[in-house]
Amino acid sequence: MSRKPTPWDAAVFAVPTFELADAGEQTLQMAITQPGHYTVKVDPLACKKALHDYGFYYCDTLIEPYCPKARFKAFVHAEVSISKAVTFAQVQPICHGAFAHGRFQRDFNLDRVKADLRYDNWLAALLAEDKVYGVFFRGDLAGFIAVDGNILVLHALSAAYRGQGLSKCFWTAVCQACFADLEVLKSSISATNIPALNLYASLGFQFSHPVDVYHRLTP
Structure with missing residues (x-):
């Protein structure tokens, strides 16, 4: 078809x-x-x-970050924790409007508000399937990372936690939890998303399959 x-x-x-x-x-x-x-x-x-x-x-x-368990570089922080016990009401404000690099947000023929809603709906579906980790710093919800199989499919941080040098620690906590059962982790990000590119590179991810x-x- x-x-x-x-x-x-x-x-x-x-x-x-x-x-x-x-x-x-x-x-x-x-x-x-x-x-x-x-x-x-x-x-x-x-x-x-x-x-x-x-x-x-x-x-x-789009490009695909990928990392075998043996190549992963961990950045552990004692005050970072993760939990799947998060609700849509908690994470939706972090998600909404966070994806400026999304292809639907960049499409001039589409309503930006509806493009943001698309990500909200996706997050709700992932939560219903128990695929979303909340990431916490000192007990405060800082963001979320959704994992579907071996793919980190959706992630965002609260504005208050961006640029603080903690992203590597948040991703480390989730990736280490995933590596307990997986040998390789992947994601998909925009080539224009330089912060995400730098983050994945710092953790030992390499990049493949550009489209x-x-x-x-x-x-």
């Missing part, structure tokens, strides 16, 4: 939303004739002429 519906996005943006399996001529032709918002991910070195010809526009470049992300909105 050349397109995959993403109903969680459609519910937020109130238009049909899809991820395309490829950027072939037939798939792109379909995207300009059937209404909806389309996402396609392509190799950064691939020729983008056809995408531009069919009205697709660049939104982001350019293009969108199109067909009315």
